[in-house]
Amino acid sequence: MNRIKIDVASALADRRLQATLFPALQRSVESRDEAVSEVENWEELRDYGRRVKLHTLEKLPFYLEKLEKNVVGHGGKVLWAESGEDAVRMILTIARERAVRKVVKSKTMLGEEIHLNQGLLKGGLEVIETDLGEYIVQLCDEMPSHIVTPALHKSRHDVAELFEAKLGMEPTDDVAKLTLTARNVLRRHFLEADLGISGVNFGVAETGTIVVVENEGNARLSTSLPRVHIALMGIEKVIPRTVDLSVLLKLLTRSATGQRLTSYVNLISGPKREGELDGPEEFFLILVDNGRSQIYEDQFLRQTLTCIRCGACQNICPVFQRLGGHAYGTVYQGPIGSILTPQMFPIAAVEEHPFASSLCGACEETCPVKIEIPKILLRLRQQVQEARNHGIQRFRPERIGMLMWAWVVSSSRRYAIASRWLRRLQSVLFRNGRFRPAVPPVSAWQKDRDVPGLAPKRFREYRESEGAEH
Amino acid sequence: MSREAILSRLKDFQNREASEVLPEVVPEFPDFDDPLNTFKRQAEKAGTVVLDGQSDENFTAAMRRVLEDAGAVHLLWEKAAIFEKHKIPFEFSNRSQDGGESGVLVSEHAEQGFQLPVQAEIRSLDQVDVPEVAVSVASAETGIAETGTIVESSAAAGSRILSVLPPIHVVLLSPEDVLMNHREFFQSVDLGQHESARLLVTGPSRTADIEKTLIIGVHGPRKLFTILR
Numbered sequence: 001m002n003r004i005k006i007d008v009a010s011a012l013a014d015r016r017l018q019a020t021l022f023p024a025l026q027r028s029v030e031s032r033d034e035a036v037s038e039v040e041n042w043e044e045l046r047d048y049g050r051r052v053k054l055h056t057l058e059k060l061p062f063y064l065e066k067l068e069k070n071v072v073g074h075g076g077k078v079l080w081a082e083s084g085e086d087a088v089r090m091i092l093t094i095a096r097e098r099a100v101r102k103v104v105k106s107k108t109m110l111g112e113e114i115h116l117n118q119g120l121l122k123g124g125l126e127v128i129e130t131d132l133g134e135y136i137v138q139l140c141d142e143m144p145s146h147i148v149t150p151a152l153h154k155s156r157h158d159v160a161e162l163f164e165a166k167l168g169m170e171p172t173d174d175v176a177k178l179t180l181t182a183r184n185v186l187r188r189h190f191l192e193a194d195l196g197i198s199g200v201n202f203g204v205a206e207t208g209t210i211v212v213v214e215n216e217g218n219a220r221l222s223t224s225l226p227r228v229h230i231a232l233m234g235i236e237k238v239i240p241r242t243v244d245l246s247v248l249l250k251l252l253t254r255s256a257t258g259q260r261l262t263s264y265v266n267l268i269s270g271p272k273r274e275g276e277l278d279g280p281e282e283f284f285l286i287l288v289d290n291g292r293s294q295i296y297e298d299q300f301l302r303q304t305l306t307c308i309r310c311g312a313c314q315n316i317c318p319v320f321q322r323l324g325g326h327a328y329g330t331v332y333q334g335p336i337g338s339i340l341t342p343q344m345f346p347i348a349a350v351e352e353h354p355f356a357s358s359l360c361g362a363c364e365e366t367c368p369v370k371i372e373i374p375k376i377l378l379r380l381r382q383q384v385q386e387a388r389n390h391g392i393q394r395f396r397p398e399r400i401g402m403l404m405w406a407w408v409v410s411s412s413r414r415y416a417i418a419s420r421w422l423r424r425l426q427s428v429l430f431r432n433g434r435f436r437p438a439v440p441p442v443s444a445w446q447k448d449r450d451v452p453g454l455a456p457k458r459f460r461e462y463r464e465s466e467g468a469e470h
Numbered sequence: 471m472s473r474e475a476i477l478s479r480l481k482d483f484q485n486r487e488a489s490e491v492l493p494e495v496v497p498e499f500p501d502f503d504d505p506l507n508t509f510k511r512q513a514e515k516a517g518t519v520v521l522d523g524q525s526d527e528n529f530t531a532a533m534r535r536v537l538e539d540a541g542a543v544h545l546l547w548e549k550a551a552i553f554e555k556h557k558i559p560f561e562f563s564n565r566s567q568d569g570g571e572s573g574v575l576v577s578e579h580a581e582q583g584f585q586l587p588v589q590a591e592i593r594s595l596d597q598v599d600v601p602e603v604a605v606s607v608a609s610a611e612t613g614i615a616e617t618g619t620i621v622e623s624s625a626a627a628g629s630r631i632l633s634v635l636p637p638i639h640v641v642l643l644s645p646e647d648v649l650m651n652h653r654e655f656f657q658s659v660d661l662g663q664h665e666s667a668r669l670l671v672t673g674p675s676r677t678a679d680i681e682k683t684l685i686i687g688v689h690g691p692r693k694l695f696t697i698l699r
Contacts, residue, residue, distance in 0.1 A: 024682045044497045055490040061480045074662055080473035132688060133679035149679055156681050179677060179685045186689065207661040217634040217675040217690025224630035224667070235476065242661055243496055246652040257678070260512065261617040263690070264634075265670035269662025277574065277595045277628045279666050289472075293479045 004329040006352050011327035020155045021324045028149075028315040031258025032366070039254070049251045050369045052244050053306035060296070063205040063238045064287065070208025074270025076283040084114025084290045091116070091197070091230055092123040094284060098228060100125065100194040104186075106212070106219035107131040108199030109147060109309060110232045110288060112331045116197070128189045130218035132182055139166050145325030145333070148256050148311035153324050186218070196222035196280065200233035201308070202248060203285070206241050210285065212266040213252060215259075219266055229271070229280040235287050236305035248308065251368035255310035291344035301376060304339050306369045313363035313373065319356055328353065335363035339376045347383055354380035416458070423454050499651035505615035506698075509648050512618030513696055516673030517686060523642070523697040526586055529558070532697045533584040533640075539693060540638045542604030547575035547590060548627040552609045556642045556699045559587035574598060574629070595629070606636045610643040610696070611668075616651035619672045620696060625665035633669060639691040641671070642699045 011017060036042050056063050068078045081087035095103070103125050105111060117138065120127045129138040133150035137143065140162055144150030151159070159178050163169040169181050198219055202211040210231050212219045223229045239248065253259045272279030295304055314320045314334035325333040330350060332340045338353040354377045357363075363373040408418045422429075430453040455462075502508040510520045523529035547553070552575075553560045560577075573592035608627050610620040620641050624630050633639055649655050661668065675690025686692055 020681065027682045040500075041497050048493055048497050051490060051493050055492045058485055058490055061477045061484065064477070064480075070662075074666070080471075080476055082472040082475060086472060130689065131679070132677045136679070149682070151679055152682075154680070156683070159680050175680045175683045176685050178680060179688055183688055190689075204661065209661040215676050215678075216688040218688070220630065220634045220669065221689055224634075235480075240492055242659060243653070243656045246496060246499065246656040250652065259672075260516070261619055261670065261672040263516075263671065263673050263676050267661055267668040267670070268666065270666050273625065273664075273666045275628065276624050276630075276666060279624060279630050287476075289476045293476060293483065296480060297483045299485065 002349060004350050004352075006323070006329065006356050007327045008323060011323040016155055016158070017153055017324055018322075021153065022321055024149070024152055025315045025321050028258070028311075032255055032312055032315065033258075035254040035258040035260065039250070045247050045251055046368055046370050048247050049308075050306060052239060052248070053308075053369055054303065056239055057236065057296070057302055057305055060235065060238070063240060064235060066205040067203050067208060067238050068285075068287075070205065071210075071270065071283075071285050072208075074208050074283075076208070076270040076285055079284060079286045081286055081288045081290070084116075084288070085119075087114050087232065087286050087288050087290070088116055088119035088123075090286060091120065092125075094228065094230065095120075095123070095125055095195055098194065098282075100228065102126045102128070102189065102193045103195045103197060104128050104130050104189055104193040104222045104226060105134070106196070106198045106214065106222040107134055107150070108197065108232050109144075109331070110199055110234050110290075111197065112144060114232075114288065114290060116232075125195075128186065128193070130186050130190065130216075130222055131214075132179060132216060132218075135182055135186065136162065139163075143326065143331065146311055146314055147309050147332070147336075153326060190218075190221045190225050193222075193226045195228045195230065196224075196226040197230050197232065198223050200231050200237050200285075201252065202245060203233055203238045204240075204242055204245065205238055207269060209242070209267050209269045211245065211249075212268065213249070213262050213264075214266070215257070215263045217264060220264055223266060223268060224279055227280055228282045228284070229268075230284045230286060231268070232286050232288060235289055235292050236307075252308050252310050255312040255366070255368040295340075295343045301343060301379065303371050304343060304376060306371060307336055307340070308369060309336075310368055312366045312368065316362045316366045318358060318360060318362070323356075328356070335373045335377075336371075339371075339373055339380065342380050342384075347380065348387060351384045351387070354384060419454065419458060423456070426453055496653050496657075499653040500616060501650055502615055505648050505650050506645050509613050509615040509618055512615065513613075513620075513673070514618070516618050517676070518618060518673050518694045518696050521695060521697045523699040524645075526559070529697065529699060530584060530586055532695075536605060536638065536640055536695050537579055537581060537584055540604040541581055542638070543578050543580065544603045544605065545577045545579060546598065546600070546603045546606045546632065546636065547577065547588075548606075548608045548629065548632060550575060550590075550592075551626070552607065552642065553588070553590075555609055556644065558699075560590050561587050562592065563589045564591045574632075576603075600631060600635050603636050605638045605640060606632045607640045607642065608633055610641045610647065612655060613643045613648040613696075614650075614652060614655050614670075615648055617672055619670050621655070621659075622669045622671060623665045624667040624669075630667050630669070633671065634675070634690040637687070637691055638693045638695070639674075640695045640697060642697050645698050 129135045136151040146152040200210045201213045271283040320334040330341045342350050359374045408414045521532035523532040575590045577590045611623045612621045674694040675688045677688045678684050
């Protein structure tokens with residue numbers, strides 16, 4: 001088994017990344033905050049969204065069968081895939097039977113998860129990503145570095161160099177020109193493609209409708225121009241009713257991009273109907289499990305599956321803000337990635353990921369469906385540790401230290417006494433505000449951490465003396 | 471079969487009794503004293519150009535404004551029903567030609583030369599080079615004031631790509647079709663009953679994929695007009 005390590009050092013040393021990443025994420029956070037602040041009952045909407053998604057999960061088989069029935073009722077076909085390989089094989093079979101040569105894809109994270117592009121290429125198909133960010137990432141043969149903005153790690157200079165090398169474009173720093181070039185190149189592909197593949201944001205069980213949210217118009221084109229449309233959907237994306245969309249779309253778009261609504265929301269119910277002039281002749285919905293039912297097993301961890309892939313937790317995460325997506329080495333990155341990946345794959349392969357968090361809680365606070373990410377991280381950390389210990393409780397110095405710490409801080413009296421003593425010892429233990437005795441095993445811990453000294457006075461003492469004047 | 475395997479696994483893990491019931495009451499959505507005005511304001515915020523075309527005179531002026539922008543000679547109208555619904559006087563210039571149900575309506579105009587009645591011709595879709603048609607004109611099923619959104623249905627328009635392929639898209643919206651908010655819309659809409667695709671449109675096509683810089687007009691139109699009619 002390949003163990004995936006988080007590459008902190010390279011990410012921090014990458015100057016271009018560091019210059020691009022933080023300002024971009026900061027902008028996302030600001031627009032999200034602005035869009036959310038104008039909604040008076042945001043908390044109520046979050047509760048509703050969470051409840052709907054949790055309810056759907058509890059009755060998941062029921063809603064999946066209902067969705068299937070209604071999609072079939074519209075003349076669509078529904079396939080079920082146990083694994084990523086199964087899904088890829090199904091798509092290849094559909095393509096072969098219909099002599100498909102060119103495939104246009106709109107954004108699908110599930111497609112990334114199951115390495116669809118590689119699979120289709122191996123099967124002899126030409127595959128073109130049509131979302132601008134995905135197209136950039138595909139041209140340089142990389143992975144997306146963010147759920148919503150896949151080419152977030154690329155600066156305009158990077159893109160200009162890429163287009164110069166791959167598309168023979170004149171060098172430019174003008175983002176509008178770069179976009180126009182991509183539009184013109186992709187236009188041709190849209191008109192030539194025989195098969196369009198899209199993801200699914202929500203599958204409405206009661207009507208058999210799939211919802212695809214986008215801004216560029218590429219999803220509309222990918223799902224309308226080619227004669228076959230295949231929609232890839234994780235089994236957790238089903239929702240019960242049309243009316244639930246009113247809340248879920250509001251939560252999704254405001255959290256993802258800070259838009260009141262994205263430019264386009266596609267509500268697709270099967271293939272072209274009689275009397276319609278265009279649209280695909282055939283529509284397939286592939287329901288993919290690929291490890292999801294495994295997550296489903298644990299009733300607490302199950303809430304991981306309520307994620308609507310808005311990327312807000314990535315934008316706000318202080319760790320992600322410094323590392324970017326690629327450092328994680330996985331398809332899903334940042335806070336949501338750190339809880340999703342270890343549950344979908346053998347945990348030992350990504351055992352670092354649950355630890356790549358300061359547990360500050362910003363992710364849970366921003367999450368539109370209130371996933372308790374920090375608590376889940378702790379549970380997964382516990383699982384990793386148990387696996388390391390092979391189920392045996394060992395006495396480690398760290399464990400003894402932690403037990404003592406827990407004992408001290410669980411009583412305000414003990415805490416006061418301890419801090420008073422520590423403050424007295426400070427002149428011996430600290431020099432220039434840094435913890436001095438660098439002896440093992442403490443030194444290993446100190447290698448990457450600064451230990452600040454204690455303030456000369458306790459906060460309470462400070463308040464009683466000086467704060468009283470105010 | 472994978473279907474049975476997945477379903478039976480999920481059923482095994484399912485709780486004996488569901489504890490989380492589906493909430494029955496959808497949270498409040500904002501109401502507006504003047505939904506039409508809110509629609510206009512929100513649509514403009516999203517980058518839509520909203521024009522008044524309620525009188526024939528204003529409608530002609532609005533369409534001239536569109537052609538000014540497009541420098542176009544071709545307008546591609548969705549089905550003939552659009553003229554009836556929005557009471558636009560028009561004449562077929564090729565009444566004899568059998569375009570029938572599978573046809574689209576095309577009219578030609580000199581730059582800024584829009585006038586009523588519209589001289590429209592029926593052509594079948596494959597006779598029209600859609601990507602080269604500068605302007606498509608469709609009818610909105612509904613407008614949603616809350617976000618300045620218009621809703622297009624493939625049943626009414628007969629086409630999905632009409633709204634995205636041309637560089638300029640015009641939508642005719644009857645003021646009485648403007649709904650207050652998304653709750654009202656999703657409570658009343660019957661998805662998939664008559665159409666294979668509905669599209670919610672809020673402003674022109676856009677991207678911010680490079681350095682989060684906003685660019686208008688990617689794969690879809692660079693300009694979206696909504697004419698109140």
